[in-house]
Amino acid sequence: MSHPAPIVIVGTGLAGYSLVKELRKLDKETPVIMITADDGVSYSKPMLSTGFTKGKDADGLAQAETAAMSEQLNVTVRTFSTVTGIDTESRDLILGDERLRYGKLVLAWGADVIRLGIEGDGQEHIHSINDLVDYRAFRKALHGGKRVAIMGAGLIGCEFANDLRNGGYEVDVIAPDANVMPSLLPEAAAKAVQHELTELGARFHLGTVVDRVDRQEQGVRVTLGNGEVLEADLVVSAVGLRPRVELARAAGLNIGRGITVNRALETSAPDVFALGDCAEVDGQVLLYVLPLMASARALAKTLTGQRTEVRYGTMPIMIKTPCCPTAVCPPPKGAEGEWQVEQEGSDVKAVFKASSGDVLGFAVTGRFAVEKQALAKQVPPIHQD
Numbered sequence: 001m002s003h004p005a006p007i008v009i010v011g012t013g014l015a016g017y018s019l020v021k022e023l024r025k026l027d028k029e030t031p032v033i034m035i036t037a038d039d040g041v042s043y044s045k046p047m048l049s050t051g052f053t054k055g056k057d058a059d060g061l062a063q064a065e066t067a068a069m070s071e072q073l074n075v076t077v078r079t080f081s082t083v084t085g086i087d088t089e090s091r092d093l094i095l096g097d098e099r100l101r102y103g104k105l106v107l108a109w110g111a112d113v114i115r116l117g118i119e120g121d122g123q124e125h126i127h128s129i130n131d132l133v134d135y136r137a138f139r140k141a142l143h144g145g146k147r148v149a150i151m152g153a154g155l156i157g158c159e160f161a162n163d164l165r166n167g168g169y170e171v172d173v174i175a176p177d178a179n180v181m182p183s184l185l186p187e188a189a190a191k192a193v194q195h196e197l198t199e200l201g202a203r204f205h206l207g208t209v210v211d212r213v214d215r216q217e218q219g220v221r222v223t224l225g226n227g228e229v230l231e232a233d234l235v236v237s238a239v240g241l242r243p244r245v246e247l248a249r250a251a252g253l254n255i256g257r258g259i260t261v262n263r264a265l266e267t268s269a270p271d272v273f274a275l276g277d278c279a280e281v282d283g284q285v286l287l288y289v290l291p292l293m294a295s296a297r298a299l300a301k302t303l304t305g306q307r308t309e310v311r312y313g314t315m316p317i318m319i320k321t322p323c324c325p326t327a328v329c330p331p332p333k334g335a336e337g338e339w340q341v342e343q344e345g346s347d348v349k350a351v352f353k354a355s356s357g358d359v360l361g362f363a364v365t366g367r368f369a370v371e372k373q374a375l376a377k378q379v380p381p382i383h384q385d
């Protein structure tokens, strides 16, 4: 008797492993093969920007070895295996010369870091940190150094700025907008975070960009668009992420800003699903943990025969800048209304209200951060029925 084709999951990040954990609560037996381009070590990606604060290096941030995950979850994990294509007609995953038959296929292959075309011969000193392997290389390169230049003042750039200051490093942050985290925070909250990071010793160079990174005897020389020249041991690039869509597009799947899926996480091809940073779920591309956890719970049920749609509730984002604790629930794009701000120094409570008085979003910093739970209850869920 031939065995049924397995469930194949591409990716062992939080999306892939969360899905298998949920699946195994419902079904201990169905064969599952996980494929990953990296070493398959289980870790919590949000912790990468807390290493110095928590006194943990890359090994300290690893949560479980691949073999332990494989045994605990009763799955086969194939490491250092890169998917190169999908044949949705024959239901094969393509890995170079090899074809792997799937019964059901789940794409949990994450997002790519955006790489800017920076001039200069110091390219190998520019680090993007989007997984534990990157983090290990970054910590190794930083060894013996003191000065870090961070490109980008979004959530990840600001979190690394705080963490590196806590680790005793000199930090310069360079970003084109006038404020930090411009797509997440209203101005008053952004200014508060910037102020507290500055008090902590981080130097901000806003309204400009990095033009060149040139090698020096010690580290690099970083030339900014405004003419300033900085010296650093290395550069961290934190300028954004883009869902990985190319292989899915080549396979003929519908693509938007991510791999297009409905609320049942179904792509446009039969028995092919997607979740996590690579997916656009019913129009939402949310590169955060809470949406992927909700998706994993729903998809586990679907894969075990009970088709289930995910419904995103209210999902506040905690920004890990301990010098200025911050939480935000951005209002939906294009929402009509205005920010109402209450402020004492770096303690900011900004609430986005529609003309009806309904609360559509909020941002809280400092001592107001404790109000996040109460405010989140007032914000409507992301997916409204």
Ligand SMILES: Cc1cc2nc3c(=O)[nH]c(=O)nc-3n(C[C@H](O)[C@H](O)[C@H](O)COP(=O)(O)OP(=O)(O)OC[C@H]3O[C@@H](n4cnc5c(N)ncnc54)[C@H](O)[C@@H]3O)c2cc1C
Pocket (backbone or CB within 6 Å): 010, 011, 012, 013, 014, 015, 016, 035, 036, 037, 038, 044, 045, 046, 047, 048, 049, 081, 082, 083, 084, 108, 109, 110, 111, 129, 130, 131, 156, 244, 275, 276, 277, 278, 286, 287, 288, 289, 290, 292, 318, 319, 320
């Ligand atoms: C520094 C940092 C801090 C963050 N902080 C927070 C936070 O505080 N709160 C929050 O909610 N979110 C945070 N995030 C975002 C959150 O961590 C991500 O949304 C989440 O981890 C994405 O998980 P994923 O499994 O979808 O993708 P990934 O973890 O990127 O996993 C992708 C997997 O796919 C594999 N893969 C990719 N391409 C291929 C291929 N062709 N073949 C085979 N395998 C492949 C990779 O090897 C990997 O195993 C943070 C992110 C970063 C970088």
